[in-house]
Amino acid sequence: MSNMPKSWEVTRLAGALGAEIQGPDISDPSDADIEAIKALLNEHLVVFLPNQDPTVDAHIAFGRHFGPLEGHPNLGSNSDMPPEIFELRASKGGVADEWHTDLTFQEQPALMSILHMVNCPENGGDTIWTSLYAAYEGLSEPMQSLCDGLTALHDALPHNHPEQMTIHPVVRLHPATGRKVLYVNEHFTRRIVEMNATESDALLTYLTKWVTNPQFTIRYNWQPGTIGIWDNRCTQHFVLNDFIGERVIQRVTVVGDQVEAAEPAKWQPYIRDGRLSATSRHDRQLYMYLKSQGLMESEL
Numbered sequence: 492m493s494n495m496p497k498s499w500e501v502t503r504l505a506g507a508l509g510a511e512i513q514g515p516d517i518s519d520p521s522d523a524d525i526e527a528i529k530a531l532l533n534e535h536l537v538v539f540l541p542n543q544d545p546t547v548d549a550h551i552a553f554g555r556h557f558g559p560l561e562g563h564p565n566l567g568s569n570s571d572m573p574p575e576i577f578e579l580r581a582s583k584g585g586v587a588d589e590w591h592t593d594l595t596f597q598e599q600p601a602l603m604s605i606l607h608m609v610n611c612p613e614n615g616g617d618t619i620w621t622s623l624y625a626a627y628e629g630l631s632e633p634m635q636s637l638c639d640g641l642t643a644l645h646d647a648l649p650h651n652h653p654e655q656m657t658i659h660p661v662v663r664l665h666p667a668t669g670r671k672v673l674y675v676n677e678h679f680t681r682r683i684v685e686m687n688a689t690e691s692d693a694l695l696t697y698l699t700k701w702v703t704n705p706q707f708t709i710r711y712n713w714q715p716g717t718i719g720i721w722d723n724r725c726t727q728h729f730v731l732n733d734f735i736g737e738r739v740i741q742r743v744t745v746v747g748d749q750v751e752a753a754e755p756a757k758w759q760p761y762i763r764d765g766r767l768s769a770t771s772r773h774d775r776q777l778y779m780y781l782k783s784q785g786l787m788e789s790e791l
């Protein structure tokens with residue numbers, strides 16, 4: 492990368508994504524440092540900066556260079572922390588051991604997250620990220636073409652808020668790189684809007700497993716004091732719940748942008764004709780959402 496400060500050293504960690512950067516000091520970054528980190532993030536999708544150990548204030552100030560910050564909408568954090576900091580302690584049940592992109596049940600899901608690994612066990616507790624560019628590009632042309640024309644309903648059921656819902660394209664365009672992203676995840680994506688319930692289940696089961704193919708991933712072993720930054724628009728992550736002892740992370744989250752579809756939806760939402768039946772329940776959530784958005788008239 493041409494504009495990177497000369498004293499920095501970048502080491503790629505896997506074929507699909509991930510790099511470690513030695514050299515920056517996030518507690519006192521220049522504008523050029525921030526631009527360099529943005530460019531490295533566009534190239535590597537997730538970057539790790541060891542030996543930073545910022546104060547809470549420095550962590551927040553660093554995050555603000557990338558945009559306005561938001562607290563977590565549903566999960567409680569440490570009340571001693573400023574609202575911008577989301578703290579997760581494994582001892583209080585905070586282990587994100589299901590594949591997800593953060594907060595996709597929101598209309599504008601987080602742009603990126605900046606995580607400070609405050610404390611971690613000597614063994615275990617790695618995080619795995621996957622490239623949703625590589626996942627899309629690895630699909631066959633017929634499957635790409637099908638996915639290009641679909642949208643999906645996401646909800647916050649895992650946070651006990653199933654009423655928080657939105658619809659996103661199954662394939663989004665990354666605004667900085669212009670590349671296509673396969674944008675469905677096991678944790679929050681509930682239903683393909685244009686398909687019946689059994690078709691939707693089959694396709695989502697396939698796609699959400701496909702994105703976890705090891706060849707699209709990087710697995711990172713943390714040391715305390717390391718900062719991890721990921722682009723939430725083109726990755727998913729998963730924490731290995733395989734450790735004993737305490738693991739404490741502090742995260743700041745940059746407010747998201749509007750999700751742009753790679754292509755307009757090719758089909759109408761799936762609306763069943765005819766009488767109500769036992770299987771109508773599978774469509775209820777989708778119908779309720781479409782109705783709340785003024786997108787359908789009939790009752791279920």
Ligand SMILES: [Fe+2]
Binds near residue numbers: 728
């Ligand atoms: Fe997460």
